[in-house]
Amino acid sequence: MDNSRAISVYQYFQQEFSTEPIVVFSPGRINLIGEHTDYNDGFAFPAAVDKGIYMVIGRSNHTHSKAIAMDVSEDYEFFLNNIEPIQNGQWRNYIIGVVAEIQKAGLTIPNFNCAFSGDIPVGSGMSSSAALENSLVFALNELFKLGLSKNQMIYISQKAEHNYAGVKCGIMDQYASMFGQENSALLLDCRSVTSDAFEIDFKDYELMLINSNVKHALTDTAYNDRRAICEKISDFLDVSALRDISIEALEKSKKNITSSDYQKVSYVVEEIDRVHQFKEAIATNNLTKIGSLIYASHEGLSDKYQVSCAELDFLVDATRDNQHILGARMMGGGFGGCTINLIHKNGIESFSKSISSLYRDKFGKDCSMYHVKLSGGTRLIHPK
Ligand code: GLA
Numbered sequence: 001m002d003n004s005r006a007i008s009v010y011q012y013f014q015q016e017f018s019t020e021p022i023v024v025f026s027p028g029r030i031n032l033i034g035e036h037t038d039y040n041d042g043f044a045f046p047a048a049v050d051k052g053i054y055m056v057i058g059r060s061n062h063t064h065s066k067a068i069a070m071d072v073s074e075d076y077e078f079f080l081n082n083i084e085p086i087q088n089g090q091w092r093n094y095i096i097g098v099v100a101e102i103q104k105a106g107l108t109i110p111n112f113n114c115a116f117s118g119d120i121p122v123g124s125g126m127s128s129s130a131a132l133e134n135s136l137v138f139a140l141n142e143l144f145k146l147g148l149s150k151n152q153m154i155y156i157s158q159k160a161e162h163n164y165a166g167v168k169c170g171i172m173d174q175y176a177s178m179f180g181q182e183n184s185a186l187l188l189d190c191r192s193v194t195s196d197a198f199e200i201d202f203k204d205y206e207l208m209l210i211n212s213n214v215k216h217a218l219t220d221t222a223y224n225d226r227r228a229i230c231e232k233i234s235d236f237l238d239v240s241a242l243r244d245i246s247i248e249a250l251e252k253s254k255k256n257i258t259s260s261d262y263q264k265v266s267y268v269v270e271e272i273d274r275v276h277q278f279k280e281a282i283a284t285n286n287l288t289k290i291g292s293l294i295y296a297s298h299e300g301l302s303d304k305y306q307v308s309c310a311e312l313d314f315l316v317d318a319t320r321d322n323q324h325i326l327g328a329r330m331m332g333g334g335f336g337g338c339t340i341n342l343i344h345k346n347g348i349e350s351f352s353k354s355i356s357s358l359y360r361d362k363f364g365k366d367c368s369m370y371h372v373k374l375s376g377g378t379r380l381i382h383p384k
Contacts, residue, residue, distance in 0.1 A: 001025055001375070002119055006054045006383035009070060013056040013115045016068070021058035021113075022142055026135035026378040028052050028126035029176035030207065030340060031331055032185050032200075033297050034275040036305060038170025039227050040234070041191040041241035042272035045279075046172050047200070048180020049126065049372040053118040054381075055135035057143055060111040067095045068115040080111060085164045094129055097164025098136045101156040102146070109144050121368070123215035125330075125337025129165065130173035133157035134378045138178075142380060150378075151193065154178050168224050169333075180377035187279055191243060198282050200374055205287060205326065208341045208348060209370040210355065212311040214363075215336040222307065223333050226264065233257060233265045242268045267304035271297060291326025291342050298329030298339075307334030311363055315339045318355055322347060338370070 006023060013021050027048040034044030060066065068075040069091050076092045083100045086092050095114075102109060116135065120128040137153045137160075140146065148156070154174035161169050171190055179186065179195065186195035234242050237253060247269050254262055274293050281289040298316050302308035312330040316339055319328040324347020331340045343351060352369050359367040 001050055001052075001381070002054075003383060005117055005119060006381060009054045009056045009115055009117045010383045012068075012070060013058065013113070016115065017058060017060075017113045019058040019113075021056045022139060023381050023383055024055045024057070024135050024139040024142070024378065025381045026053045026055065026131045026138060027177055027180055027375055028120035028128055028131045029173055029180070030126065030209065030372060030374075031172065031176075032207075032340070033278045033293060033329075034172075034188075034271060035297060035301055035330075035332070035334075036226060036307070037243075037268060037272050037275065038172040038188070038190040039168070040230050040268050040272070041243040042268065043275040044172045044188045044190060045185050045275055046176035046188060047185035047374040048176050048377050050375040051119045051126070051370075051372060052177070053116055053120070053128065053131040053135040055114060055116045055132075055139050057112055057114040057136075057139040059143065060113045062111055065099075065111045066113045067092070068113075070115055070117040080109065085166070089164075091132065093164040094132045094160060095136060097160030098133050098140070098156060100164065101159045102137065102140060104159075105148075105152070105156065107146050107148075109140055109146070112140065112143065114139065121211055121370075123337060124209075124211045125332025125334075126209075127173035127177060127332070129161060130157060130169075130177045133160050134174060134177045138378045150178050166224075167220050168227050176377075178378045180375055182376050183374050185374060187275070191241070198279070200282070202287065202342065203285075204345050205342050206345060206348065206371065208343050209331070209338040209372060210315050210341060211338045211368040211370065212309075212315060212336055212359075213365055213367060214309065214311050216309055219333060219335045222335060226305065226307065229261055229264050230268060233261055243272060245269060247273065263304045264306070267300040271300055287326055287342070294327030294329045294340070294342060301330055301334060305334075309335050311336065311359075312339055314362060315355065315359065315367065318358055319351075322351055324348075324351060
């Protein structure tokens with residue numbers, strides 16, 4: 001957590017509104033494995049990180065509410081009794097979406113002011129949006145004593161994303177951001193929406209993120225499209241979600257499904273199976289196996305599910321002959337954002353140098369590296 005950022009948002013709020021606020025930190029997340037499995041009631045292995053959103057919030061005496069996005073120097077005033085999704089509203093839709101979903105849950109909130117800032121790169125696939133939603137619902141729950149449980153809050157965040165940002169996301173991002181635990185990843189069962197925490201210690205290896213610094217235009221449409229295919233096929237196979245079908249059973253139905261749909265659905269079924277294998281590999285600290293599952297996940301996402309892109313494939317391919325790297329894959333929804341790499345400490349410096357120049361030569365832009373710590377979930381903080 002970045003205490004100086006927390007202090008600067010806090011002080012900014014006090015100058016702007018001269019009331020005593022509360023402060024919430026809500027983290028972004030990484031995902032070790034289990035991509036596009038959450039909306040199929042499957043399993044995923046996310047973890048909250050030490051980067052996130054710092055939300056400062058207080059009551060307002062005005063007849064409207066106000067939100068300030070400090071990092072882009074934008075603000076937005078709105079009336080609580082008149083909330084509609086905003087076209088191209090970006091961060092505003094997450095804010096008003098959370099407010100609207102709280103209201104739809106039958107709760108009334110008074111006017112408020114909030115200001116926020118974050119250190120998760122937007123579009124990096126580390127879920128800055130879930131962090132923002134969770135920070136606001138958590139802060140409003142605290143400020144106005146709404147009595148919402150963490151589980152209720154993550155569904156409010158998710159619905160804000162569905163109904164106001166237009167992305168039919170699963171529950172992984174909001175869950176990991178809300179329930180994260182220090183030094184641990186969460187083996188998340190997306191059907192029961194419960195998790196087991198696994199302490200992660202890769203010894204001489206580290207998780208390194210490489211941001212492609214691209215976000216392709218079709219991301220949201222393609223995401224919703226993949227989800228629709230999964231739901232169509234699970235209806236067709238008469239199961240409540242793809243989690244309920246085995247690789248063998250799917251194989252038997254192959255002739256009744258178009259080859260394009262079959263490819264996508266088989267990716268999901270295999271990826272859910274990989275999460276189980278990953279859990280075993282973590283339990284036995286089998287790093288080679290962990291690495292090969294990570295690579296297999298990328299191949300599935302790229303070749304079968306088709307949510308990768310040239311930049312991500314390039315970043316992954318560049319690791320294949322590197323003896324210090326055990327596995328690499330794209331992370332998150334796809335079409336841009338980060339890759340996650342399991343890399344030996346001794347190899348970080350030289351790989352960072354070489355990939356930076358290779359990437360610049362190929363795409364004419366820079367990639368960025370991040371090292372993250374696995375951290376606790378959404379919480380009140382007291383910046384000093
Ligand atoms: C996005 C969504 C998540 C999940 C991932 C892919 O981050 O918000 O719900 O589906 O993509 O695993």
